[in-house]
Amino acid sequence: MPDTLLFPPLNSWFPGKERPFTIFGPCSAESEEQVLSTARQIAAAFPNNVFRAGVWKPRTRPGAFEGAGEQALEWLKTVKEETGMPVITEVATPEHLEACLKAGIDMVWIGARTTVNPFTVQLLADALKGTDIPVLIKNPVNPDLSLWIGAIERIERAGITKLSAIHRGFHSFENISYRNAPRWEIVIDLKTQLPTLPIICDASHISGTPELIQSVSQKAMDLDLDGLMIETHINPAVALSDAKQQITPEVLSKLISTLVIRSADSNDQDFHRKLLELRSRVDSADDVILQSLISRMHLIHQIGEYKLNNHVTIFQRRRWEEVLKRQIDNGGASGLDAEFIKKLYEVIHEESIRLQTEIFGRK
């Protein structure tokens, strides 16, 4: 995708909406009563909200509640008429999309289990041709940025201009406190590759539990993401899907009021002067790091030659353990995170081994 590609900002889709752009509403539309009572409370606190509710639900195992289906589109229409909030739901097939377009649903999202499949995304892209409905694309369940960008690209090539990504975290085999690992570095990478693409953070599916939603949302705002999707249910305890992570409209209001929304820039001259000064000091520190690395690699070069001439192996486990321990202790004494030092030294060590292997190979 050319990096000159320009996506319109979220506040141009629905003028008047400020950052964060919000998408609050239940995981699933369960009944007209549940949808409307949740929507009324959300609209009272967040009149500019876009109301979400899943109509067709992708469930991991068969037999669970799979959504109320097409009848729920009527409930969403009522939400829109009564509260004025635009409405959004998930589409996974061209038939879902067609039903949404017919019902006048304002926006659609493509779910994580659909983004993983290029065949299905292409079917949706073909069905979207000739429409101008805004489309939000969740990341695939696996941490594959190319697959995510590929899905965005397919929809963009279908002529859809109002596009946004939704970050909902990634499946992890490790024992983590999140339902889906946030892997923020992947989102930063997406932002670097497609700088104008809006990104919304689905704090609910990352968290999996109400306790983590605030900190995940704050982090998303601090990384300058554009909006938040948070699952909100009038009575989470009896929700037919994702009961564990949904919060009431009341809890949602409190949570949002605690968020600190900082802007990515400031007009204050003093702020800019001070920032410039700090940044030039960071640049100097970076220069010192690089000079040290150059000196280190020169020494590694000499060591490589020396080992080769003396018939000694490149890698000596005990020495590597000593180096690592020494630096973890050194850094730890100044408050540096041990895990960070370990990762840093693993990269440095890998390069040292590569250099010496090259020397050994030459002779």
Ligand code: PEP
């Ligand atoms: C959802 O938003 O309810 C949902 C099914 O999400 P995901 O596709 O991220 O699992």
Ligand code: MN
């Ligand atoms: Mn859900």
